[in-house]
Amino acid sequence: MRLMLTIGFNMTRMSDDYANLTELLNQVVTATGDFHKSLSDRPVGARKWDVVSDIELPAQGVGSSEALREFLARHGANLSGSVGPRFLGYVTGGTTPAAMAGDWLAAAVDQNAASPGDSAAVAVAVQTLDWLKQLFNLPVDAFDGAFTTGATGANFASLLIAREWAGEQVGYDIAKRGMAGAPPIAIYSACPHSSFVKVTRYLGLGENAIRPVARLAETEAMDPTSLEKLLSAAPSGEQKIVCASAGTVTTNAFDDLVALSSICKRHNAWLHVDGAFGLFARTVPELADRTSGIERADSITVDAHKWLNVPYDSGFYFTRRVDLIERATGALPAYLDVEGKGLPHYVNRALESSQRFRALPIWMTLAAYGAAGVRDIVRRNCQQAKSLADWIEASPAFELLAPTTLNVVCFRAIPPAEQEDGDAWNRGFLKALNETGDVFMTPGAYAGKTGIRAAFSNWMTVQEDLDRVTNAMHTTARTFSARRQETE
Amino acid sequence: MRLMLTIGFNMTRMSDDYANLTELLNQVVTATGDFHKSLSDRPVGARKWDVVSDIELPAQGVGSSEALREFLARHGANLSGSVGPRFLGYVTGGTTPAAMAGDWLAAAVDQNAASPGDSAAVAVAVQTLDWLKQLFNLPVDAFDGAFTTGATGANFASLLIAREWAGEQVGYDIAKRGMAGAPPIAIYSACPHSSFVKVTRYLGLGENAIRPVARLAETEAMDPTSLEKLLSAAPSGEQKIVCASAGTVTTNAFDDLVALSSICKRHNAWLHVDGAFGLFARTVPELADRTSGIERADSITVDAHKWLNVPYDSGFYFTRRVDLIERATGALPAYLDVEGKGLPHYVNRALESSQRFRALPIWMTLAAYGAAGVRDIVRRNCQQAKSLADWIEASPAFELLAPTTLNVVCFRAIPPAEQEDGDAWNRGFLKALNETGDVFMTPGAYAGKTGIRAAFSNWMTVQEDLDRVTNAMHTTARTFSARRQETE
Structure with a gap:
């Protein structure tokens, strides 16, 4: 039986675009070249943009080439030069050519990297995470992890894991039973990044769970003596999570992770380290001692669209207890397990159920520049x-x-x-x-x-x-x- | 004063790549063309991939062109044809040419769409969300929202908003004080998507908070009578969230949203609708009645990398109470507000603190094809x-x-x-x-x-x-x- 399907005008337009895909993509290459050539003259932070007054949805559309032209004509001049060399705001990296090529290829092949059932994407992700552990001189076998949408996603996954660990200490399943009847959980930090406060709120721990630890004189670094005192004085039954910083955002302060990890061990506290950009100091021999002790952490947050210079959104985390997020998620029917040939189901390691192939721009960066x-x-x-x-x-x-x-x-x-x-x-x-x-x-x-x-x-x-x-x-x-x- | 900076071999390699950016990107265009031409012969679901045995991080790297060649030689054949026409697994859309061009451009200009301080990206995002509201025939002024990484991110934001609403009913600030002392919150659903269960666990509500509502005979749709009974019998003081489906994953069942919204109104329950792909029925006149009543919802989840055919990761949500997630996040120092010229700070509307310019592939799709x-x-x-x-x-x-x-x-x-x-x-x-x-x-x-x-x-x-x-x-x-x- 053969049913003829109506193909409308817009389907034809998509097919025409597809038949001319190379030409269209060449227009993007040209636009990209023009944009990057403009970086020297373009305001680093654009200050103008069209007020959104024309909100009518196009009924038929104008085709890809014309849409690209229209976008560039209307908004091109008001894009920020943030990918360029003089954007010193926040901690914003640019994009290396290899990373951009990798990101484009990720969109072109559009693999779902969440499950290993149908593509090599997950195997590539595993290899890329191994490379990153080597880059940061972390014990490859002790840590596992996953890619996230950035440091906030990595902090989210890490703190979720820590939360589940806290429940595990008293045999209480938080994922199943909720935070409402959970044991008291406290988070100790001297200088938490705003994204860390955000995920504390999102995860139902509440911002009030954060206990401020004193800082050492004239720095943003945590005072280990203050931490030790606070943990000693904590109410019995309280589960403890310590959030340390490897490089604060404002002054680049590094917590003494050797000292903190010993204290955490003594008090059975989870040690999380936000190393989203400070961890990169570890790649430079003369700076590497700043992060001494990070290899003893229980979880580590890293950002990739910052110092690794790959496009947004990109981050990852490492942890010794990836099983806790896998158990807390448990979205995976058992029968899918066999298809993975031992590879992880990243659907159970991050918020996203489908996942962009975001290992690829990182793989390309490391393969191209080492x-x-x-x-x-x-x-x-x-x-x-x-x-x-x-x-x-x-x-x-x-x-x-x-x-x-x-x-x-x-x-x-x-x-x-x-x-x-x-x-x-x-x-x-x-x-x-x-x-x-x-x-x-x-x-x-x-x-x-x-x-x-x-x-x-x-x-x-x-x-x-x-x-x-x-x-x-x-x-x-x-x-x-x-x-x-x-x-x- | 002028300090000469050491420029190493690898910096030269990046600069060489950058000088030859057009050539490199043309190689990606060629690889993309080859990949897409292969869709007809390529296994739709690839079954082979290299076991990750070679895990040595390159010390120096091989440059972008060679890295691209190496990736394609090693993994190219084992990429899935999931972007093509015969991948009928999950609910996986492909990528229209316009969306791919938009995604490439998003990487090339790499704007941070989280805050309106330095670029037109946020203004474009606002316009794109308005277009989407028009596309789905939703009241433009009643709903606001944000882009997310997909339907799971949209369910996450929506349920976070609902959770904060539940706290608001009794004057309890969950973001600040945590779920531990929160009022009882129950979630009523007949056929929750696995991602919904996931976010229930992540948000500290706990999977056990989900109360199964009966289904109508021989369908996955919720039985309104059962819902009404359950809500009537709920313990006093319990805050109620109803999660309805506009198109279940297995059988495309639609809940009767007109009936459910009336019941929710009577019982002061939050109505969330997972319309991640079923909402698209609303774009087709002869199918539009399936989603009647969705315009009365308090929050709606939508996916974009499914039926909208844009690359991963892409989704968005609409809600009447976007103020609740903004308040629960509150990552924004007050002095940044003036720079927004009235545009939203999306950093406060999604998990991500920095955000890829993911409105652009959608803008391109709607501008090109309408x-x-x-x-x-x-x-x-x-x-x-x-x-x-x-x-x-x-x-x-x-x-x-x-x-x-x-x-x-x-x-x-x-x-x-x-x-x-x-x-x-x-x-x-x-x-x-x-x-x-x-x-x-x-x-x-x-x-x-x-x-x-x-x-x-x-x-x-x-x-x-x-x-x-x-x-x-x-x-x-x-x-x-x-x-x-x-x-x-």
């Missing part, structure tokens, strides 16, 4: 941060808020003597600086003061970019001062 | 399902397990008379069928029997594919029978 490539980026970005910090120290218009020890410079524009509100002055200065379009930085609070952060994490940044950044800082400091004096 | 393009795909896939169901009804080797009413055919290979275990027979048959490489289907249980599901959701599928699928079914039924008789 461990040395990652080390080069990290080392150069640290040198660049040091170079900017030196310039700031030598400048009368700026001061460092904290020592520069890795890739982040935390500083402050010195307000004129008559200007009492230094925080407001710095917010105004930052806005003016970002409006030059030469650089994009983000604010940061440290030691009770509002300052400015410059984070280096893009593979492309070179001396010329640093020069342009310091020129913009210099000029903005002068014009901003003059402008403010006029209006006062 | 509402008519989506409608064409849905309509044709439904016709194809009907056509396969007719063939099955006419065949002596197969029988339908449930009527085919949308895009999923749920059927069963009829075992020979002497074969007592029909479930085992069907599992064996499915394995043999998938091994032909002509089609990939997944199992499904219905009415106490193990059956097989064929879900049509790819834009490319045409009559020739159906012919190939039915040929494979016919041949496998014969050879599988013969083989089994030999061994018995």
